Amino acid sequence: MSWKGAARSFAATARRIERDQQRRSRVAAQQFKQLQKEQAITDAAQAVASYNDYLAVIGSVHHDCSPELNWAAMQREKAPSAPTPSVEHERTAQAALDGYQPGFLDKLFKRGPKKQEKLAQAVETARQRDQQITVEQQANHVQQHADWQERQELAAQVLAKNAEVYAQVIEAFAPFEGIEHLGSSLQFTFTADHIEVDVNVRTAEVIPNFVVSQLASGKLSRKNLPISKFNELYQDLVCGALLRVAREVFAHLPVTQVVTHALVDQLNPATGQIERQVIVSASIPRATLEKLNFTALDPSDAMRNFNHTMKFTKTGGFQAVERVGLAAPLKDKRR
Numbered sequence: 001m002s003w004k005g006a007a008r009s010f011a012a013t014a015r016r017i018e019r020d021q022q023r024r025s026r027v028a029a030q031q032f033k034q035l036q037k038e039q040a041i042t043d044a045a046q047a048v049a050s051y052n053d054y055l056a057v058i059g060s061v062h063h064d065c066s067p068e069l070n071w072a073a074m075q076r077e078k079a080p081s082a083p084t085p086s087v088e089h090e091r092t093a094q095a096a097l098d099g100y101q102p103g104f105l106d107k108l109f110k111r112g113p114k115k116q117e118k119l120a121q122a123v124e125t126a127r128q129r130d131q132q133i134t135v136e137q138q139a140n141h142v143q144q145h146a147d148w149q150e151r152q153e154l155a156a157q158v159l160a161k162n163a164e165v166y167a168q169v170i171e172a173f174a175p176f177e178g179i180e181h182l183g184s185s186l187q188f189t190f191t192a193d194h195i196e197v198d199v200n201v202r203t204a205e206v207i208p209n210f211v212v213s214q215l216a217s218g219k220l221s222r223k224n225l226p227i228s229k230f231n232e233l234y235q236d237l238v239c240g241a242l243l244r245v246a247r248e249v250f251a252h253l254p255v256t257q258v259v260t261h262a263l264v265d266q267l268n269p270a271t272g273q274i275e276r277q278v279i280v281s282a283s284i285p286r287a288t289l290e291k292l293n294f295t296a297l298d299p300s301d302a303m304r305n306f307n308h309t310m311k312f313t314k315t316g317g318f319q320a321v322e323r324v325g326l327a328a329p330l331k332d333k334r335r
Helices: 003-014 020-035 044-058 071-075 088-098 104-108 112-159 163-173 177-181 227-252 299-305
Strands: 184-190 194-201 210-214 220-224 257-268 273-285 307-313 317-319
Touching (some): 044 210, 044 227, 088 112, 163 227, 227 273, 299 307
Antiparallel strands (some): 273 307
């Protein structure tokens, strides 16, 4: 069978309603593009509100998460019951025929036989309609049973920790769309009990290098964002993205650990070349992550809960670090 097809079928309902975080991320990204074009700003108050909302969105990417999939409960789902043949229409028409009693005018004008014949024809028509309904119900049941069987087999493969199926589940549910709106792309390495994720982060396209405010005159003021504030926003976005990635993986798959690495193209001072470098790396166990209060924590401070590597200063930003390994002992290596 096609595991990808089964996963997509199961994910269809879950993806039908856009999550609020995804909607806000999409809208904020659009507004940010407009704010980057100073000539497009005509309403100072709205520009300031859009700017502040964008900062709130990129600073809260870790708040949202998909509902957790219960693969064990899915596997316990009973098969859909076979439909009962439809007889309702025929029963109603037969009752009308059986209960017909010619009235005075029917007897007077001898219309009784014709009415009985018409009622008898109605019974036959109703019987044919019931048969058609039964055929449609049976066809629908065949499809429902096939879908159920696919879900059963998919759940069995997920619970058996089939790494190939893991990849197809992530592809089908697409839980990282909210992050992609903010400029990140992801590459996965799937194993039976843990997943490793490279999160490729972009900077200037995501973090504003300016700040806007409305003057007393009502006009818009636009100034350069201090480098320390820029770096602070960027650090929270990067760490928040890693938390969000881990949360989504745990919500969709029965793994115990997610190892995440944030990568960016930046200058390597040893070579003088722009290179893809790891700037934050964290090994995140499920048990630890589940204890965190995501709406109250600071994303960068939260890295202290995990074995991680991160070298960061407000004036200098990120420096390249080594990738952490799986299930390494907790140690705060931040400078």
